[in-house]
Amino acid sequence: MKELRILSGIEIDEDSSAVASLHQLTGLKKLAIYKLNIREGGQTFKQLRSSIEYLCSCGLQTMAINDESSNFINSLDTMTTPPRYIIGLELSGKMERPPQWIKELNNLYKLTLSVTVLQTDTFKLIQDLPKLFTLTFTLNATKDDRDIVDILEENKQLTDREIIIPPGGFKTLKLLRFFATMVPRLSFAVTGKEVMPALERIDMRFEAFEGIYGIETLKSLQEVHLSVGNQADEITKFLVQDLKDTPKYLDEKYANKWPKIITE
Structure with a gap:
């Protein structure tokens, strides 16, 4: 063989x-x-x-x-x-934790990691990969949901309750995906600095969602796909709807920069 x-x-x-x-x-x-x-x-x-x-x-x-x-x-x-x-x-x-040698994989095109390592430090570890096209954080269906929520809560405590995407990296990344029971607050907004300049699409599948901020600063972003689970609470539904309605409250100049929000 x-x-x-x-x-x-x-x-x-x-x-x-x-x-x-x-x-x-x-x-x-x-x-x-x-x-x-x-x-x-x-x-x-x-x-x-x-x-x-x-x-x-x-x-x-x-x-x-x-x-x-x-x-x-x-x-x-x-x-x-x-x-x-x-x-x-x-x-x-x-x-x-992700292996530290991931940052040395200069040929890496597609990376999928467990949502249990969804932290700001993980993004910092991999931000300089020169060929990375797709990045996914996922949760295996057999994992206990309560355990995952507890882990994500611990991760958020490390960065003041939000995951901050660092600027200056991910030059080739075009697709970013999160498939988890709960997606914590994500922030792309860094004043005066470019974040994920090539990113074209964000996919999310979740039961609970804490918001995503700064997507208007992603100059190449075209679409955000949100798949909301049947068990989603009212806060999650409100945040998703607010994301869809945001362009209504923006000046035309900024509304045109807002990506298309698609919900399922």
């Missing part, structure tokens, strides 16, 4: 004996692990991390790992060298 190019949709547990020989798939271009059920620090845990590091050095281009319980994705920060050939990376599940 050394000529295998795609290995996708697999589950790995403590009985997965093939993990020890995974590193032999040197022709692999895409690896997607949808579920991990392994013991932290155990033999399978160590073999998998070693194999992934080796495959990344052999030219792996797309990697997706969903880890709800084993703490494996948090251990990826200890890789000795970054996966330099990666163009698509997805790390979802119970993630405490």
Whole structure:
């Protein structure tokens, strides 16, 4: 199977004996692990991390790992060298921090991270990636909603209850997406400084929403898509409607800069 190019949709547990020989798939271009059920620090845990590091050095281009319980994705920060050939990376599940080597992925085109690392510092970490086109923060459906809300609340406390998108970076980013139970307050407004100059579209799917500010400063933004869940409260509905109605209260000069707001 050394000529295998795609290995996708697999589950790995403590009985997965093939993990020890995974590193032999040197022709692999895409690896997607949808579920991990392994013991932290155990033999399978160590073999998998070693194999992934080796495959990344052999030219792996797309990697997706969903880890709800084993703490494996948090251990990826200890890789000795970054996966330099990666163009698509997805790390979802119970993630405490993004690997610091992400900032060195100069070929990265598409990045998906767990909403549990939705923080201002995460944006600062990745803002200088030279080819990043799509950035997504997502929540896996099996994650406990209450747990996610608590994590997002803790994240907001680090930056005075809002996520601030830093200026001066994301030169190539065109699509920004948030798929979560709750999307915290997001701010793009930085006086006199350019923020995400190439961004054309924002997609959001949520049950609770705390607002998005400064979108009129995004010079390339054309559309904002909002998908509101059935359990949304009245405050969330009000904020969404207010976002749609804003151009009515602006001078024509500024109303023309307002992106199209599309709700579902």
